[in-house]
Structures are given as structure tokens and as C-alpha cells.
Amino acid sequence: MSHMEQTIEAIGTDVEHAISDGLARLGVGRDDIEIEVLDDGSRGLFGIGAREARVRLTLRERREGGKARVFAATPVEPVAPPPSPPAAGAPAQPLSAEPEAVRSPPEGEVRDEAEIAREVLLELLDLLGIEQAQVTVRQAKPASEEEESPLALDVQGADLEVLIGRRGETLAALQHITRLIVGREMEGWVHLVVDVDGFKARREKSLRRLAQRMAEQAVKTDRVVALEPMPPHERRIIHVALRDHPHVSTESVGERDRRKVTIIPR
Amino acid sequence: MDSQASMKELVEFIAKSLVDDPSRVHVSEIEGENSVIMELRVGPEDMGRVIGKGGRTVNAVRTLVRVLAAKQGKRVTLEVV
Numbered sequence: 001m002s003h004m005e006q007t008i009e010a011i012g013t014d015v016e017h018a019i020s021d022g023l024a025r026l027g028v029g030r031d032d033i034e035i036e037v038l039d040d041g042s043r044g045l046f047g048i049g050a051r052e053a054r055v056r057l058t059l060r061e062r063r064e065g066g067k068a069r070v071f072a073a074t075p076v077e078p079v080a081p082p083p084s085p086p087a088a089g090a091p092a093q094p095l096s097a098e099p100e101a102v103r104s105p106p107e108g109e110v111r112d113e114a115e116i117a118r119e120v121l122l123e124l125l126d127l128l129g130i131e132q133a134q135v136t137v138r139q140a141k142p143a144s145e146e147e148e149s150p151l152a153l154d155v156q157g158a159d160l161e162v163l164i165g166r167r168g169e170t171l172a173a174l175q176h177i178t179r180l181i182v183g184r185e186m187e188g189w190v191h192l193v194v195d196v197d198g199f200k201a202r203r204e205k206s207l208r209r210l211a212q213r214m215a216e217q218a219v220k221t222d223r224v225v226a227l228e229p230m231p232p233h234e235r236r237i238i239h240v241a242l243r244d245h246p247h248v249s250t251e252s253v254g255e256r257d258r259r260k261v262t263i264i265p266r
Numbered sequence: 267m268d269s270q271a272s273m274k275e276l277v278e279f280i281a282k283s284l285v286d287d288p289s290r291v292h293v294s295e296i297e298g299e300n301s302v303i304m305e306l307r308v309g310p311e312d313m314g315r316v317i318g319k320g321g322r323t324v325n326a327v328r329t330l331v332r333v334l335a336a337k338q339g340k341r342v343t344l345e346v347v
Contacts, residue, residue: 120283127276128333162333170333173326180323181283 009038011052018055034058035187036112114151117182117192121153124178125163133157140193151192153178163196168203171196172231204237211241211263215248218263225263229254235261273334277306277344280327285312301341304331308346316346 012018038054114137125133133155140152155163164171175194182190195201210227218225227238238261239250249264274293282288290309295302306327308316317324328344335342 123279124276124330127272127279128330129272129337162336165329165333170329173329176322176326177280177330180318181280184284 009054009056011054014053018053037116037185037187038112113182113186113190116185117151117153117178117190120181120185121155121174121178121194124174124181125155128163130155130157130160130163133160148191151190153192153194154198155194155196157197160196164199167231168199168234169231171199172233203234207234207237208241211238214263215242215245218265219247222265224265226253227261227263229258229260231257232259235259238263273302273304273331273342276331276334277304277327280330281306281308281316284315284323285309286315287312300339301343302335304342304344306344306346313346 010018034057036056036058038056118135118137121135122133125135134157136154136156138152138154140150162170163174165173171194175192178194179190179192182192193200214225214227230238235252239252242248242250242263247265249266251262251264252259253262254260274295277293278291281291281293285291285308287309290307290312292307294305294307296305297303306316306324315323316327318326324344324346328342331342331344
């Protein structure tokens with residue numbers, strides 16, 4: 001898969017200008033290319049003044065046969081976060097400490113995604129008035145084998161309850177917006193998850209325990225057990241936890257924010 | 267940083283990051299005693315991007331803006347117009 005040859009980099013006063021310049025040079029239309037924003041320049045995420053925007057344009061037909069972003073089969077590998085937000089245009093920081101061991105992924109892309117995700121999240125935290133929060137990025141284990149491993153962003157700091165919200169609602173919103181913005185920057189869907197001080201990990205553990213307990217109860221009483229209403233990702237945890245249970249099946253019932261999991265003995 | 271300004275900044279940053287045409291993003295605020303009404307304007311082609319499927323995106327933005335509004339003890343409504 002050689003998708004490097006039809007790739008050019010272009011610069012401009014902002015992303016739009018850089019893209020137009022690149023399109024003019026390639027002599028193609030916007031629909032023919034994949035755009036990767038290397039530096040969004042004037043937007044100045046950290047208030048660093050007028051930088052030129054840089055984009056990488058890749059002819060689309062060269063990218064067939066694979067997802068735009070291929071995460072190599074790297075195991076969970078913590079990425080040491082730089083102590084402070086990286087200056088724009090800082091030298092590339094390898095995501096993986098393991099050089100060229102595995103089939104080389106489009107390395108720049110992996111790093112860019114982690115970097116961009118981190119910068120976007122830090123910017124949102126700043127705008128939310130969360131001071132001195134740290135964000136670490138790592139490649140998490142996929143929920144199942146066929147899934148791509150998500151980029152896991154964890155926010156650490158003091159007084160972060162406000163970021164979690166009722167039933168994790170604020171955290172879900174933060175994740176949704178981060179995903180969208182990073183997806184825009186990367187010109188594609190990104191698989192990333194945002195957590196605050198390990199909240200989701202703890203919540204997931206307690207939901208799995210709850211699932212097992214309620215399944216036992218359903219079997220023992222031979223009655224359908226309905227759980228409290230939960231947001232979609234939490235219901236999913238319950239469904240997955242009981243997927244292979246020999247004596248119960250699960251089903252979500254109810255509408256919108258009243259939707260809840262029922263555990264059905266069989 | 268006064269948090270009024272930052273409610274606007276937050277909505278602006280998110281909207282501008284999501285639309286095709288950031289120059290058409292405008293956020294206005296009408297402040298009451300206990301509430302703030304925010305209006306987000308974007309170009310017609312970008313409405314879908316800021317609203318999202320089933321209003322998911324604008325709801326997420328509302329949730330985040332509420333974090334700041336809560337600090338001032340205010341209710342906030344955000345409409346895309």
C-alpha cells in the first residue's frame with residue numbers, strides 16, 4: 001500500500017488557503033483528495049500567534065484497500081505526555097518507544113492523531129475553565145478483537161467532578177465534541193475515548209458487577225429484571241457483560257433517556 | 267477570565283472547529299438575571315454539522331456550556347438559528 005507518492009504538503013495563511021493552494025498544484029477538486037491538517041496555523045490553539053497553516057493532501061484513489069488511519073498492531077503503550085502543551089510545530093514525538101519493530105504504520109498519522117486529540121481536549125478544558133489539568137494519551141485495548149484500538153485520553157487533575165456530570169453526561173458530551181473536532185482535523189472518523197481520573201474504568205467495573213448480580217437475581221426469581229435508565233455506552237457494557245451468560249438474555253426497552261436494560265431469564 | 271466571555275468562546279470554538287465556513291459562525295448572548303440565552307448562527311450548509319444526528323451535537327454543546335453557567339448559578343439555553 002504505497003500512498004505516499006501522491007501526497008503533497010501545502011501552506012497558506014489558513015487551512016482553507018493551504019488547501020486551495022494544494023488543490024491548484026495538484027489540479028484536482030476537493031472530492032479527489034484526503035486532507036490532513038498538519039498545522040492549523042492562524043487558529044492558534046495555544047494562542048501562539050500567526051503561524052502559517054500546513055496541510056497534507058493525498059489523492060484519494062491511492063488510499064484504497066485500507067483505512068485512512070491504520071493503527072499498527074501495537075499493544076497498549078503509554079505515551080509519555082510532554083509536561084506542558086507542546087509548542088506548535090514541535091518536533092515529532094514518537095508515539096511508540098519501539099522503533100520499526102512492527103510493520104511501520106503511517107507513523108506521522110498516528111502521532112498526529114494523538115497530538116491533535118490532546119491539543120483539542122486541552123483547549124476544550126481550558127475553555128471550560130478547568131485549570132492545570134493534565135491529559136495523557138495512550139493506545140487502549142480494543143473492546144473486542146475485531147475493533148480498532150481506541151486512542152484513550154485521560155484527564156487528570158483536581159476538582160474534575162464537574163467534567164463527569166450526572167450519570168457521566170458531561171463526560172459523554174466532552175468525548176463527543178472532542179471526537180468530532182479531531183475527526184474534522186483528521187478528515188475521518190476517529191476512535192477515541194475520553195476519561196476523567198479513571199471514572200469510566202471504575203464505572204464499567206461496577207456496572208459489570210451489577211450486571212452479574214442482577215442476572216443472578218433474574219435466574220433465581222425467574223423474572224425479568226429491569227435496571228435503571230442508562231446512557232447508551234453504559235447499556236452496552238451491560239449487554240456485553242451478559243452476552244455469553246448461559247441463562248439470561250438482555251434487551252433495552254424504553255425511549256430516549258428512559259431507555260434501560262432488562263435482563264430476561266431463559 | 268470572566269465566565270460570560272468564556273461561554274461564548276466555548277461555543278464559538280466548538281462551532282468554528284466543526285463547520286466548513288468558520289467566518290459565518292456568530293454567537294450572541296442575551297443575559298437575564300438568572301438565565302442566559304445564547305444563539306448560535308452558522309451558514310445554512312453547516313447547520314447539520316453543529317446540530318448533529320438527532321440533535322446530538324448541539325445537545326453535547328449545551329451540556330458543556332452548562333458547566334460554565336452552573337458556576338454563575340445561571341440557566342443557559344442555546345439555540346441554533
